[in-house]
Amino acid sequence: TKLRVGLLFGGCSGEHEVSIRSARAIANALNTDPNPSKYEVLPFYIQKDGRWQSPDIAQSVLESGVPLPSEETGSPTTRTHLWQFPPLAAEIDVWFPILHGPNGEDGTIQGLLQLMQVPYVGSGVLASSVGMDKIAMKSAFAQAGLAQVKYMTVNRSQVWSNPCVYPKLCDEIEATLGYPCFVKPANLGSSVGIAKVRSRAQLEAALDSAASYDRRLIVEAGVVAREVECAVLGNDQAQASIVGEITYNSDFYDYETKYTEGRADLHIPALLPEAIAAQVQTLALQAFAAVDAAGLARIDFFYVESTGEVLINEINTLPGFTATSMYPQLWAASGVAFPTLVDQLIQFALERHS
Ligand code: ATP
Ligand code: MG
Ligand code: MG
Ligand code: MG
Incomplete structure (x- = not known):
């Protein structure tokens, strides 16, 4: 049956x-x-x-x-x-x-x-919620010893209801992170609500706007880096795919760039020194374990070519899964065709439950 x-x-x-x-x-x-x-x-x-x-x-x-x-x-x-x-x-x-x-x-x-x-x-309750909340996610990654960009956390109330705290907050962000920096709602995806800011006026507007999406926000130092991604599949013995890269012709990888046909290119495999690709795979598996993910996840990194650093950006526990999305494409290039991938994910779900 x-x-x-x-x-x-x-x-x-x-x-x-x-x-x-x-x-x-x-x-x-x-x-x-x-x-x-x-x-x-x-x-x-x-x-x-x-x-x-x-x-x-x-x-x-x-x-x-x-x-x-x-x-x-x-x-x-x-x-x-x-x-x-x-x-x-x-x-x-x-x-x-x-x-x-x-x-x-x-x-x-x-x-x-x-x-x-x-x-x-896919992942259970804990990994899903920790993976979605960028503040909890960064704490888990820091605890696991994974290198990340500098960041600060902000509460909506600091932005909206406290005129005395607000200018001090912006001063602190400027002093700690500088420009450009990225303002993000803590719990979203697809770049919704994210802004790249380069001035005080843009920072204020971005904080105000991000606060309408979420009660908690995160502000990150902007890095100049290549964006590389790795797919992970499995449960306790999860495997990492080959590494891919995203390039695009816009200011950053925003919603429009993500979902407008032809605005971004996927490069699989990413043209990286072998040691960097291997490091990305190792870090991806560590990040997967750090939040106790299961089944699948796509882990995104910043590769700072000038210093050779690999910084983790985030984990996505239910990554885009269209025929042209990075996650299934990375597995296809690693030898797991789309229908087999779907089959394996179901089998991993059964294994985890049994
Ligand atoms: P996803 O759709 O992958 O879930 P998301 O909404 O969780 O994305 P992020 O991955 O955090 O958002 O950021 C979206 C994009 O913004 C990144 O792919 C990158 O282009 C840019 N970006 C975010 N943070 C930084 C940063 N600290 N430095 C440089 N670029 C950044
Ligand atoms: Mg995300
Ligand atoms: Mg996402
Ligand atoms: Mg992302």
Whole structure:
């Protein structure tokens, strides 16, 4: 008998559209040999307002690629929709959550699936939430001895409700980090809410804007570096892929550059000295272990060519998974084709649960 795979996509996040594209690629892979003999795929779509849609509606969203419009969910009666799962959800043998960003990559869905007592692909609650929160993530990496850029943490209340603290805060950022620096909401992805700033006026505007996305912010010293990424696959004996590089023609790797066709190029493998590539792989596995990740993660680094330093930027526990995304491309180049990758991820989910 076939295993029923619940492909969970969409989600209450700014990365909703990307999730639809990732899910479409995974659904295709589940319909590619040898997977159809092993798995039956049932898609479930989470609307931007949080409502779950059954496989028939989910399938039409997968095919059209167009999100369903949201409805008001603020009142207690409409909120009950949020935990009324389609009946078929009770028949899933293994979940494949492919939700990016908040409410999907951050441990919230993982907690729900954990309570359902059904195996699921990818990291558990702890790794997901630590990986999503850039402040917690950096603490875990620092504890593991991984080199990172200099940074400061900021609370929304310092930016918004305390006019006396604010100028002092900006002075401190200028003195500690200088320009350019990057202002980021602690808990997001796809560069949403991130700004590169070069002056006091830009810093103030960026802090104000980032504070509207998250209660906690992080400000990092900007580095001039090449951006290299490594994919990790597995559980306790996880493996690192070959290393890839991203290049682009914009100020930094922002949302538009990430998702506009032709704006960024992936180079696989990255043209790096062998020792640097090997170091990136080792650091990727250390970062994976440092947050207790499982199944998959893409770990991103800054390679400062002038000094030879490799600094860890971040871990993404549910990285972009479209046919052209870095994660599956790195594995394809390392000898694991897309349908095999999806199969292995499901097998690692079962292994972890057993
Ligand atoms: P993802 O979509 O990979 O989850 P994200 O939203 O978590 O991304 P980051 O990876 O932290 O965001 O930053 C986005 C981009 O901003 C980086 O890929 C890089 O181009 C640029 N960037 C971020 N921080 C720095 C820094 N400290 N120095 C130089 N460039 C930076
Ligand atoms: Mg990220
Ligand atoms: Mg991300
Ligand atoms: Mg990133």
